[in-house]
Amino acid sequence: MNSLKQTLWLSAGLISVGLGFLGAFLPLLPTTPFMLLAVFCFARSSQRLHDWLINHRQFGAAIRDWNENGAIALKVKTIAVASMVTVLAISFMFGVPFPVIIIQVITLGAVATFILTRPSV
Numbered sequence: 646m647n648s649l650k651q652t653l654w655l656s657a658g659l660i661s662v663g664l665g666f667l668g669a670f671l672p673l674l675p676t677t678p679f680m681l682l683a684v685f686c687f688a689r690s691s692q693r694l695h696d697w698l699i700n701h702r703q704f705g706a707a708i709r710d711w712n713e714n715g716a717i718a719l720k721v722k723t724i725a726v727a728s729m730v731t732v733l734a735i736s737f738m739f740g741v742p743f744p745v746i747i748i749q750v751i752t753l754g755a756v757a758t759f760i761l762t763r764p765s766v
Contacts, residue, residue, distance in 0.1 A: 651690045658686030658694060665704070673732060677721070680704045681711060716764040725760050729753040 665679030680698065687695035699705055699712075710716045717725075733749055741749075 654686045654690035655694075658683045658690060661686060662698070669703075675725075676704070677707050677711075677717075680708055684708055684712070710766045714764060714766065716766045717760060719765045722760050722763075722765065726757050729757055 661679045661683035664674060665676045665683060668674035668676035668679055684695060684698050687698060699708055701708075707718065707721060710718060733746075733753060736746055736749055
């Protein structure tokens with residue numbers, strides 16, 4: 646049973662890394678939350694993958710900042726909020742239906758509020 650749990654945590658971690666990697670290139674898919682989820686999953690399944698992600702050249706610093714201080718780098722906050730505004734502007738330009746715009750405004754507003762209220766490093 647323990648092996649099954651470990652396999653499930655490992656699978657969830659690998660899927661999270663994959664989604665996080667895609668999020669580095671797709672504006673609607675967030676990278677950092679998936680990498681944080683992957684670290685959480687790897688902590689329960691693979692010390693080697695956990696250490697690899699914590700020390701990763703691209704993602705490691707953000708993960709360590711979050712784990713140690715619950716903080717997000719100011720540069721990351723700026724990029725995140727700018728991406729959200731860009732996505733919303735693109736939705737307006739393409740004439741996305743108004744109810745969808747409202748959902749985006751509420752969702753992106755909540756996410757932006759969360760990001761901006763975290764401590765900065």
